[in-house]
Amino acid sequence: MRYFIGIWIFLIIAVVSLLGFRGSKSKDQPLYVFPDMDWQAKYLPQGENKFFADGRNDRPMVPGTAGRGYGNQLASVFSADYTDPVSENPPLYSGKDDEGEWMRGFPVEVNDEFMLLGQQKYDIFCAVCHGASGDGNGVVKQYEGATLIASLLQERLMAMPEGEIFNTITHGKLNMGAYGMKLRPDERWAVVAYVRALQLASSASVDDVPEQFKSELGL
Numbered sequence: 001m002r003y004f005i006g007i008w009i010f011l012i013i014a015v016v017s018l019l020g021f022r023g024s025k026s027k028d029q030p031l032y033v034f035p036d037m038d039w040q041a042k043y044l045p046q047g048e049n050k051f052f053a054d055g056r057n058d059r060p061m062v063p064g065t066a067g068r069g070y071g072n073q074l075a076s077v078f079s080a081d082y083t084d085p086v087s088e089n090p091p092l093y094s095g096k097d098d099e100g101e102w103m104r105g106f107p108v109e110v111n112d113e114f115m116l117l118g119q120q121k122y123d124i125f126c127a128v129c130h131g132a133s134g135d136g137n138g139v140v141k142q143y144e145g146a147t148l149i150a151s152l153l154q155e156r157l158m159a160m161p162e163g164e165i166f167n168t169i170t171h172g173k174l175n176m177g178a179y180g181m182k183l184r185p186d187e188r189w190a191v192v193a194y195v196r197a198l199q200l201a202s203s204a205s206v207d208d209v210p211e212q213f214k215s216e217l218g219l
């Protein structure tokens with residue numbers, strides 16, 4: 001019986017001391033049985049640093065530093081014959097012309113293959129919302145809360161420079177998400193070309209049909 005009471009009291013103390021203080025706050029450092037690598041000498045981003053006069057860990061770039069390529073292309077960026085694709089054709093990436101205005105026209109050759117690429121990407125990425133014909137009646141429209149999808153066939157967007165539409169695809173606009181991470185620059189321009197084709201198709205008259213196709217269509 002004496003042992004029993006002793007063990008009983010010991011168990012109560014053990015349970016209370018192990019579980020009873022769970023959740024309570026303490027300023028003392030917890031007992032670390034396995035410290036692993038929780039403490040190590042390192043410089044944290046935006047941390048304080050007494051070595052430098054400005055007291056910051058992060059060092060400013062050396063004046064005159066020029067960006068070159070992307071971090072994930074180390075081999076090509078440091079090769080002697082590296083050329084920066086952006087500087088070779090800036091509007092292809094920015095949608096802006098030499099004067100910094102939204103580009104009108106296309107920074108690449110528009111041909112059949114390019115239009116087919118645009119159609120394919122439009123059908124994959126845009127048609128769910130803007131509709132296969134660009135009228136803004138994609139399948140998403142059936143669902144509540146998605147009633148404000150723009151029609152791409154409105155006059156304002158027909159008059160909008162190609163570069164600005166490219167920019168909308170790259171960065172998104174208001175409720176629309178960005179597609180710059182999902183489509184390459186040339187693919188985005190191809191989509192712009194296809195949007196132009198949809199706009200033309202919605203507003204064209206019989207006179208716009210080339211002669212060679214008129215008889216084929218029985219016009």
Ligand code: HEC
Nearest residue numbers: 125126128129148149150165168169173174175176179191
């Ligand atoms: C998830 C739905 C959705 C998808 C997918 C989508 N859009 Fe949009 N888009 C919108 C909505 C919503 C608006 C209207 C933005 C607003 O006014 O809030 C819009 C607006 C636009 C505009 C007009 C912007 C302006 O200046 O008013 C263009 C151009 C456009 N989208 C093109 C595209 C193209 C090209 C694609 C495919 C790469 C695409 N969108 C994919 C929802 C979508």
